[in-house]
Amino acid sequence: MPSVKENGLDAAITIDCVSKTxxxxxxxxxxxxxxxxxxxxxxxxxxxxxxxxxxxFGLIGRNGAGKTTLTKIxxxxxxxxxxxxxxxxxxxxxxxxxxxxxxxLAGAEERSFYWRLTVEQNLTFFARxxxxxxxxxRRRIAELLELLELASLRRRxxxxxxxxxxxxxxxxxxxxxxxxxxxxxxxxxxxDPVAAARTRELIGRLARSTPPATVLLTSHNLAEVExxxxxxxxxxxxxxxxxxxxxxxxxxxxxxxxxxxxxxxxSAERAAALLRGVVARPEVSEQPGAARVGFTxxxxxxxxxxxxxxxxxxxxxxxxxxxxxxxxDVLETFEREDEAAGAGAEGEEPKGVGV
Amino acid sequence: MFVGRVRAFVVRDFxxxxxxxxxxxxxxxxxxxxxxxxxxxxxxxASGFATPYEQWRDPFLAWITAVPFLNYFLVxxxxxxxxxRSEQAQGTLEGVLMTPIxxxxxxxxxSAWDFVQxxxxxxxxxxxxxxxxxxxxxxxxxxxxxxLVLTTLVLASVGILSxxxxxxxxxxxxxxxxxxxxxxxxxxxxxxxxxxxxxxxSAFGTISRFIPxxxxxxxxxxxxxxxxxxxxxxxxxxxxxxxxxxxxxxSLWVFTRAVRRAKREGSLIQY
Numbered sequence: 001m002p003s004v005k006e007n008g009l010d011a012a013i014t015i016d017c018v019s020k021t022x023x024x025x026x027x028x029x030x031x032x033x034x035x036x037x038x039x040x041x042x043x044x045x046x047x048x049x050x051x052x053x054x055x056x057f058g059l060i061g062r063n064g065a066g067k068t069t070l071t072k073i074x075x076x077x078x079x080x081x082x083x084x085x086x087x088x089x090x091x092x093x094x095x096x097x098x099x100x101x102x103x104x105l106a107g108a109e110e111r112s113f114y115w116r117l118t119v120e121q122n123l124t125f126f127a128r129x130x131x132x133x134x135x136x137x138r139r140r141i142a143e144l145l146e147l148l149e150l151a152s153l154r155r156r157x158x159x160x161x162x163x164x165x166x167x168x169x170x171x172x173x174x175x176x177x178x179x180x181x182x183x184x185x186x187x188x189x190x191x192d193p194v195a196a197a198r199t200r201e202l203i204g205r206l207a208r209s210t211p212p213a214t215v216l217l218t219s220h221n222l223a224e225v226e227x228x229x230x231x232x233x234x235x236x237x238x239x240x241x242x243x244x245x246x247x248x249x250x251x252x253x254x255x256x257x258x259x260x261x262x263x264x265x266x267s268a269e270r271a272a273a274l275l276r277g278v279v280a281r282p283e284v285s286e287q288p289g290a291a292r293v294g295f296t297x298x299x300x301x302x303x304x305x306x307x308x309x310x311x312x313x314x315x316x317x318x319x320x321x322x323x324x325x326x327x328x329d330v331l332e333t334f335e336r337e338d339e340a341a342g343a344g345a346e347g348e349e350p351k352g353v354g355v
Numbered sequence: 356m357f358v359g360r361v362r363a364f365v366v367r368d369f370x371x372x373x374x375x376x377x378x379x380x381x382x383x384x385x386x387x388x389x390x391x392x393x394x395x396x397x398x399x400x401a402s403g404f405a406t407p408y409e410q411w412r413d414p415f416l417a418w419i420t421a422v423p424f425l426n427y428f429l430v431x432x433x434x435x436x437x438x439x440r441s442e443q444a445q446g447t448l449e450g451v452l453m454t455p456i457x458x459x460x461x462x463x464x465x466s467a468w469d470f471v472q473x474x475x476x477x478x479x480x481x482x483x484x485x486x487x488x489x490x491x492x493x494x495x496x497x498x499x500x501x502x503l504v505l506t507t508l509v510l511a512s513v514g515i516l517s518x519x520x521x522x523x524x525x526x527x528x529x530x531x532x533x534x535x536x537x538x539x540x541x542x543x544x545x546x547x548x549x550x551x552x553x554x555x556x557s558a559f560g561t562i563s564r565f566i567p568x569x570x571x572x573x574x575x576x577x578x579x580x581x582x583x584x585x586x587x588x589x590x591x592x593x594x595x596x597x598x599x600x601x602x603x604x605x606s607l608w609v610f611t612r613a614v615r616r617a618k619r620e621g622s623l624i625q626y
Contacts, residue, residue: 079618101455111446116374128363129454
């Protein structure tokens with residue numbers, strides 16, 4: 001288990017060996033009457049990690065991997081079966097009110113607003129529950145509506161908003177009390193590309209502000225996670241399978257990259273001849289005006305340099321693309337491993353650093 | 356902070372209520388219809404009606420002092436469970452529980468608007484009775500309000516138990532209908548409770564003593580119809596206090612456990 005202070009920074013969220021098994025409702029009664037009932041569902045198993053103050057931390061995994069359960073446990077909406085979660089030093093079970101006061105949750109659930117109330121009425125209601133004064137609530141709501149480009153919709157009923165604007169409302173509500181910790185569940189899922197980019201920019205700005213906001217971001221948009229997050233945890237079947245910086249996760253996952261070159265002034269046959277003795281088993285094809293060459297190399301070796309020199313001796317290199325592992329590859333690998341191992345895989349050590 | 360939060364719920368529910376304007380006016384009309392109906396039924400007994408029960412010499416007065424309060428008591432009983440079910444069904448309960456609101460505040464706040472409405476409707480019954488049908492109320496209205504508050508608190512405690520049931524089992528409570536019709540039968544809303552013993556035997560009549568509404572309505576009638584003061588209505592006051600001392604802490608304990616159980620099962624917003 002990492003210490004509370006990690007790399008000189010305080011941990012804003014500490015998750016210590018958290019497991020969650022959803023019990024079967026009325027299990028004892030069912031047992032008593034010998035009724036058939038489903039098995040308890042294990043959603044999380046011994047999950048441990050810290051999120052540092054001011055960090056944007058990504059949590060990725062497939063549907064049903066345990067992301068939402070973990071987020072809800074941090075938000076005090078679900079109690080863990082075992083283990084502990086602390087947020088800003090407060091225990092999520094014993095000090096749940098203080099934890100909730102420290103957290104803003106923007107979920108993907110549209111129904112969590114009152115559809116017949118306006119944008120402003122909805123936000124005012126929640127602002128008052130967060131303890132803002134009437135004046136403070138008005139001021140904060142005006143700021144947030146401006147920030148999230150909802151100002152012109154303030155008198156529109158929530159039910160009349162587009163899906164993207166409903167999503168922005170969830171973010172606005174999460175920011176109402178300027179919480180030190182933000183839990184964002186797919187905050188850009190339904191936004192258009194421009195709005196999504198602005199939201200990402202806002203998330204980055206919040207993490208850099210003073211005092212900085214700590215962000216736990218769950219998303220299926222892996223490009224977004226790579227762009228925003230300093231560290232990413234991969235969760236699969238309730239277990240943290242890897243935790244590291246996105247770049248290191250990718251390189252730890254696959255040491256090779258596939259290189260594609262387009263070389264002008266050469267036939268495919270000639271390109272293959274030039275690469276003989278340089279690249280083992282190159283893929284060579286011919287397209288109008290250029291030979292296409294593809295090969296796999298170890299990241300950091302000199303194979304690309306040698307291939308380029310050989311080809312440039314008689315042709316000119318038009319383009320060069322390298323295809324490295326993405327977070328999607330990382331995710332798929334763990335999923336495949338889990339499928340192969342079956343649900344009963346136990347005792348396996350998580351990969352990556354810092355778990 | 357507590358008052359601010361309760362006010363936020365009341366304002367929210369008012370805003371939701373006025374978004375259904377027609378229903379708002381229809382409810383007022385229905386109060387007028389019920390009052391008028393009770394008046395015309397009472398006219399059946401207008402000539403030559405003799406009764407040994409002092410509170411029932413004018414049946415219209417007996418009904419008009421009980422029906423609105425029965426409605427009020429039933430709001431106390433059912434409003435929290437209804438609010439919890441409604442928030443679960445709408446999906447807003449999770450949003451509310453994400454804020455730093457504690458359980459007692461949630462309980463009071465969720466029912467607050469229903470009580471505002473029920474107070475308004477109770478007042479309308481008394482108002483229509485007085486203005487349209489010439490009813491004269493005696494005694495202290497403050498003392499009547501004391502009975503109103505005490506009985507409502509007792510029934511709200513039962514209501515908290517009912518809400519706990521709704522929270523865990525995702526069903527409207529099965530006792531609501533029984534409490535409603537049972538109160539009408541046993542608590543003397545439409546006829547004197549003494550008739551229960553006379554017709555059904557003493558055991559049958561005893562049931563009414565275990566229903567808090569009986570003591571509430573008895574107290575209100577003694578104050579508003581017979582004009583009795585605090586020293587004369589001590590017995591129903593003490594009965595209600597005894598109910599309250601047992602039920603309120605017990606129901607709060609059960610509700611807290613119900614919320615915890617829903618969190619354990621991860622079923623806070625299931626419905």
